[in-house]
Every structure is written in C-alpha cells, then in structure tokens.
Amino acid sequence: MTHSWQFWHRWLGVLSCIGLILWGLSGISHPIMTRVQPVPAAFQPPAQHLDLKAAIAPAQLLPQHGIHALNQLSVHVLDGKPAYRVVTDMRKPALWLDARSGQRIEHADRDYAIQLARHYTHWRQRQVVDARWITGFSTQYPAVQRLLPVWQITFEGDDRPRAYIDNGQIRLATLSDRRRDLFSAWFHFGHNWGFLDSVPGLQVPLAGLVLSAILISAISGLVLALRRRGGGRQHGVRRVHRQLGLAVALATLLLASSGLLHLMVSAEQAQRAMPLASSTITLADLQAAPWQALAEQSLRQLTLLQLGGKPYWLWQSTSAATPRSQVGVLAQESKPAKAADTKATHGNATLAKATLGKDAHAEHGGHANHGRLPNAWAADQPVVFDLPMLAIARLQLAMLTGRPVADFGHTSVVHKFGGEYGFIFKRLPVVRIDSLLADGQHYYIEPATGVLAAQIEPMDRFEGWVFAYLHKWVFADANKTLRDLLVSLFALGNVVLGVLGMLLFLRRK
Known part of the structure; x- marks a missing residue:
C-alpha cells in the first residue's frame, strides 16, 4: 500500500511542481503589487452644480446637430458651464454640446477625462503626454477592471503613470504605472495562466488538472510522511523535502482546494454572464x-x-x-x-x-x-x-x-x-x-x-x-502586513517544495 501512495506522490508531484512554482511566485507578487501601485488623491467625484435655467432643452438642441436617437445622454460641468455629453456610438468618444450656446465643443470628452484624471490623482502638476480611448481589455488594463469604455490618460515621468477614467459616471476605474504593469503581467501569466489566453478551452481544464494533482500529491505526501515516521533517518534534499512538506501541508491544501473551487465557479459564472446591452x-x-x-x-x-x-x-x-x-x-x-x-x-x-x-x-x-x-x-x-x-x-x-x-x-x-x-x-x-x-x-x-x-x-x-x-486569509485583515507576510512565506515554502521535489525526481531517474 505504501508503494501505491509513493507512486501517486512521485508522478503527480512532477505535474504539481509546475503549478506550485507558477502559483507560488505569482502569489507572492500580489501583495507587492498592491503596495507599489499608485494611490488616488481623491475617492469621490468632483462636486458639480448644474445651472440649467438658461440651457436649451435637449429635444430642441440635438436635432440641430443631426441627432435624433442616442445611447446615452448626461449633463456635466465643463469649464464652469453646463454641457451635454451625448453618446451615439459606444465604440467612439462622446459628442459634447454647450447647453447654453448649443455649440459643439471639440475634443471635450478627452479634455473632461484629463480634468477628472487630475482630480483623482497626485499628478496634477504633471503634463499629459497621451490620451487614448480604450474599448477593450489588455495586459495593461485587464478584464478584472470591468469598466469599458474608458479614457487612458498618461502623464509625464519615467514610470509612465496612467489614470483610467469613466467619463459617463465621472469615476476613476484604476491607476497604474510601469511597476504595476510588470507585477500585473507576471500575476496574469503565473496565477491566471495567461500564456493560455489564446486557447481558453484548454486553460481551465489544464489548470484544474494541475490543482487536482497538487491536492492528491499533498495528501499522498502526508500519508507517506506519517507512515514512515520513525522508520529510518533521511538525509539531504529528501529530509528537507519531507520536513518542509509537513510544515506547509495545511497551507497547500487550503490554497489548492480553494483555488480549484474558485476556478470552477468562475468558469460557470462566465458562461451565464449577461452581455452589456445598449438601448436606443x-x-x-x-x-x-x-x-x-x-x-x-x-x-x-x-x-x-x-x-x-x-x-x-x-x-x-x-x-x-x-x-x-x-x-x-x-x-x-x-x-x-x-x-x-x-x-x-x-x-x-x-x-x-x-x-x-x-x-x-x-x-x-x-x-x-x-x-x-x-x-x-x-x-x-x-x-x-x-x-x-x-x-x-x-x-x-x-x-x-x-x-x-x-x-x-x-x-x-x-x-x-x-x-x-x-x-x-x-x-x-x-x-x-x-x-x-x-x-x-x-x-x-x-x-x-x-x-x-x-x-x-x-x-x-x-x-x-x-x-x-x-x-x-481575510480573517487576518486586522494586520494586513502580517497576513501578507504569512501568505507569502507559505507560498514561498510551496515553491521550494516543488523545486526540491523535481530535484528528487530527476535524481532518481
């Protein structure tokens, strides 16, 4: 029976090593990423007062500009005056009209995004070097941000600080810079297995297989360690592998099982997600x-x-x-x-x-x-x-x-x-x-x-x-630094465990 447990532990451990190393190292990067990313200067939109007493009614003004149907219409304050923000194509920046004069305001959607970006950030004195309309997710602006379309406002500086602005709801989507991009890209690659983005049909099954292998390998390793306890001394890499495995076993089981459940439920959620509908x-x-x-x-x-x-x-x-x-x-x-x-x-x-x-x-x-x-x-x-x-x-x-x-x-x-x-x-x-x-x-x-x-x-x-x-491990949120340190140490322990396991396998072969 011991040989059977040893067989499964050895061969599933080889498959587990890949996941332990990728998920462990990318997991360690997450608390670092949350600490190095830019922090907003404000969390609430700028206060605005809409004085519409002298405004032209939208039903009267918009047909003058050839607009008889639209997707969105909202009123904002731009340069101290009320203005209509009109969306007739969700793929393009909005059209802005002065609510009092009725004149079209050129580049107003971009200028308003810049105005909001300065409000929400500490970069108010920096020059804007780029303003880009974003309609799709990318490694710099991943799908976890959820909000689209947005404006990407890039400020001067070697770190390329950027603010992503949702003009329609006057809100900040997120802040980023080169350092956050680096950690975000690595987290997406190692934790979400972004290297399989081009084959989504393989991404979830393969990640699920590796997580299952980690669970079985951890359980079989525990059984072997308990059965061989006191049954002969081990030396070198094998001894370190056994002791480290016992030390991180509980964390391995918790992280892998919760990760597997999260993977399956997230895949099911994606299938029943409702598409964003734009009404006319x-x-x-x-x-x-x-x-x-x-x-x-x-x-x-x-x-x-x-x-x-x-x-x-x-x-x-x-x-x-x-x-x-x-x-x-x-x-x-x-x-x-x-x-x-x-x-x-x-x-x-x-x-x-x-x-x-x-x-x-x-x-x-x-x-x-x-x-x-x-x-x-x-x-x-x-x-x-x-x-x-x-x-x-x-x-x-x-x-x-x-x-x-x-x-x-x-x-x-x-x-x-x-x-x-x-x-x-x-x-x-x-x-x-x-x-x-x-x-x-x-x-x-x-x-x-x-x-x-x-x-x-x-x-x-x-x-x-x-x-x-x-x-x-949100139960330890009372001291987030200690929580992140503990999670990172256990993740690092799993990485070392995977490397030692691979060395033992190669040595035996």
Missing part, C-alpha cells in the same frame, strides 16, 4: 414639461435612461440634506389633471405602482418617493412622476432577465463594497434585489447605467466565503 433613446419621445421642471431644480447629476422603451431622467438634487436619486417620466400621453389632485392619473401610474411595491415606502426614511414634482406640470400638461432608485432597479432587472417584477423581493441600496459584493465588482452605488424564486439569487444592478453588476447564486456566496477566508 428616440428624441421624439422627449417632452417639454419634465425638462422645464428639472431646469428649475438645484441638481448635481442628471442622466437620461430608458425604461420599458420610454426615456426617463435620473437626477440627484443638491437642495436635500441627504441627496437622493430620483426619476421623472418623460414619455407620456398628454392628459388633463387638476392641480389639487395628489394622485397620478396618467397611464404610466400603473407602471409606477407595479415597480414600487413595498420598497418605495422603505426607501429614504420610510417615505414613499413618488407623486408629482413641484411646479412640474399644469392642467394641460402631462403628469410627471418621481420614482425612487429601488423602483428603477427592479424595472431594469425585469427587462434584463425577461422575468416579471413579481419574481423579485427585498431591495436595498448598496453604497460600499463588502460581503458578497466586493471591490472586484467595481460599480457603486448599486441596488441589491433578492429573487423570490427557489434559486436564492441576489442581483446587483447599477441604476445609473442599467448594468447588471453582479448575479450571486448560493454557490457563488459559498465560494466567495471559501476564497476570502481560505485563499486570501
């Missing part, structure tokens, strides 16, 4: 009353969305003590209404009531956030609704999944990363929506873009816990 908004659907109401408000954010085939405004007020996101219906049939009537009599009220549910009353301190905007309509104008963010997200998710709103239960706004919705998902704020079906799924949707940021199943939650505690 027709300007003919825009009406004057909602815009006139919004132009009189004190706003810090204003974006045009599409829900159920109709355009809506998503805005954030600056007048409230706690700013909140809201939506006004833009596409309605004209219907007379009495100014004293506090109930929406328009046909879209059905849509509002269906999507609000009990969550409308739970948001914003227990007050339902729907009804009409002050001074937003007159007796001969359409009714304007005011829907909370939770209702928006429920409707967006229903359209993305093709399921009725009744399938979704509790909703809540998520303002920070943590738990099952970690930093890897990148997008904030998002709304978590729980499924009422037996699948137990949690959905995280970003209302400002309509993007499904994450879809978490029960197995995903279990794998996330396993990966966090058994692979990344």
Whole structure:
C-alpha cells in the first residue's frame, strides 16, 4: 500500500511542481503589487452644480446637430458651464454640446477625462503626454477592471503613470504605472495562466488538472510522511523535502482546494454572464414639461435612461440634506389633471405602482418617493412622476432577465463594497434585489447605467466565503502586513517544495 501512495506522490508531484512554482511566485507578487501601485488623491467625484435655467432643452438642441436617437445622454460641468455629453456610438468618444450656446465643443470628452484624471490623482502638476480611448481589455488594463469604455490618460515621468477614467459616471476605474504593469503581467501569466489566453478551452481544464494533482500529491505526501515516521533517518534534499512538506501541508491544501473551487465557479459564472446591452433613446419621445421642471431644480447629476422603451431622467438634487436619486417620466400621453389632485392619473401610474411595491415606502426614511414634482406640470400638461432608485432597479432587472417584477423581493441600496459584493465588482452605488424564486439569487444592478453588476447564486456566496477566508486569509485583515507576510512565506515554502521535489525526481531517474 505504501508503494501505491509513493507512486501517486512521485508522478503527480512532477505535474504539481509546475503549478506550485507558477502559483507560488505569482502569489507572492500580489501583495507587492498592491503596495507599489499608485494611490488616488481623491475617492469621490468632483462636486458639480448644474445651472440649467438658461440651457436649451435637449429635444430642441440635438436635432440641430443631426441627432435624433442616442445611447446615452448626461449633463456635466465643463469649464464652469453646463454641457451635454451625448453618446451615439459606444465604440467612439462622446459628442459634447454647450447647453447654453448649443455649440459643439471639440475634443471635450478627452479634455473632461484629463480634468477628472487630475482630480483623482497626485499628478496634477504633471503634463499629459497621451490620451487614448480604450474599448477593450489588455495586459495593461485587464478584464478584472470591468469598466469599458474608458479614457487612458498618461502623464509625464519615467514610470509612465496612467489614470483610467469613466467619463459617463465621472469615476476613476484604476491607476497604474510601469511597476504595476510588470507585477500585473507576471500575476496574469503565473496565477491566471495567461500564456493560455489564446486557447481558453484548454486553460481551465489544464489548470484544474494541475490543482487536482497538487491536492492528491499533498495528501499522498502526508500519508507517506506519517507512515514512515520513525522508520529510518533521511538525509539531504529528501529530509528537507519531507520536513518542509509537513510544515506547509495545511497551507497547500487550503490554497489548492480553494483555488480549484474558485476556478470552477468562475468558469460557470462566465458562461451565464449577461452581455452589456445598449438601448436606443428616440428624441421624439422627449417632452417639454419634465425638462422645464428639472431646469428649475438645484441638481448635481442628471442622466437620461430608458425604461420599458420610454426615456426617463435620473437626477440627484443638491437642495436635500441627504441627496437622493430620483426619476421623472418623460414619455407620456398628454392628459388633463387638476392641480389639487395628489394622485397620478396618467397611464404610466400603473407602471409606477407595479415597480414600487413595498420598497418605495422603505426607501429614504420610510417615505414613499413618488407623486408629482413641484411646479412640474399644469392642467394641460402631462403628469410627471418621481420614482425612487429601488423602483428603477427592479424595472431594469425585469427587462434584463425577461422575468416579471413579481419574481423579485427585498431591495436595498448598496453604497460600499463588502460581503458578497466586493471591490472586484467595481460599480457603486448599486441596488441589491433578492429573487423570490427557489434559486436564492441576489442581483446587483447599477441604476445609473442599467448594468447588471453582479448575479450571486448560493454557490457563488459559498465560494466567495471559501476564497476570502481560505485563499486570501481575510480573517487576518486586522494586520494586513502580517497576513501578507504569512501568505507569502507559505507560498514561498510551496515553491521550494516543488523545486526540491523535481530535484528528487530527476535524481532518481
């Protein structure tokens, strides 16, 4: 029986050596990479106040520039003045128009990205040497960043510091430089096995095979060590290999098993990922009353969305003590209404009531956030609704999944990363929506873009816990330096173990 364990340990150990060395060395590089990468100077977007009282309505201005349909429309402050950012092709930089004069602003999307890059970084006094529109992931901007398209703003300096900016949501995607590029490329090569990117059908099965070999080799090595304990002295490389194997055995089993589970669950997640859909908004659907109401408000954010085939405004007020996101219906049939009537009599009220549910009353301190905007309509104008963010997200998710709103239960706004919705998902704020079906799924949707940021199943939650505690050792986050040192030492021990095992195999042959 001992010879059988020895056979499996020897031959699977040869296969394991490759994985131990690659995963061990690349794992050691990760905590180094997190320490040498550039750190943002700011974590919140610049404050802006949208003064739209003298602005030309988009429905009036955009047709003058030959635009009758678009994918995205948002309002920003550029050089102290309000401007429309218009996206008609997701593959190209946005068109910018001065909201007051109506004139096109040349190179404004690039200039705005540079303005944001200076806000978010410590490189505000450095010259910009390159500004590049990025529509695909690369080794410098890997898929783990998730956000596309973005602007890559490169500043002067031998380290080639770069900021990646998402103009549409006024956010920083990530910062990088030459040092981070080096570590990131090595981590992708050694930990994610990027050398097999060209053959994705082989990447996951081969990595899974090697991880399985590591697990069996570690278990067989433990069995051999325990059976031979006190059964004769070993010397030289063999003795060091045995003692080191015992010392790192637990870490090897934890890291390999959690890595194998992560590999399998990640592959399954990739297969059910929903593609990013870009909706088309027709300007003919825009009406004057909602815009006139919004132009009189004190706003810090204003974006045009599409829900159920109709355009809506998503805005954030600056007048409230706690700013909140809201939506006004833009596409309605004209219907007379009495100014004293506090109930929406328009046909879209059905849509509002269906999507609000009990969550409308739970948001914003227990007050339902729907009804009409002050001074937003007159007796001969359409009714304007005011829907909370939770209702928006429920409707967006229903359209993305093709399921009725009744399938979704509790909703809540998520303002920070943590738990099952970690930093890897990148997008904030998002709304978590729980499924009422037996699948137990949690959905995280970003209302400002309509993007499904994450879809978490029960197995995903279990794998996330396993990966966090058994692979990344977050239980030791109280002292991250000590945690990184311990993980690196055990990873290095596995590298040395693999090298010694290979030496023993070659010596025997």
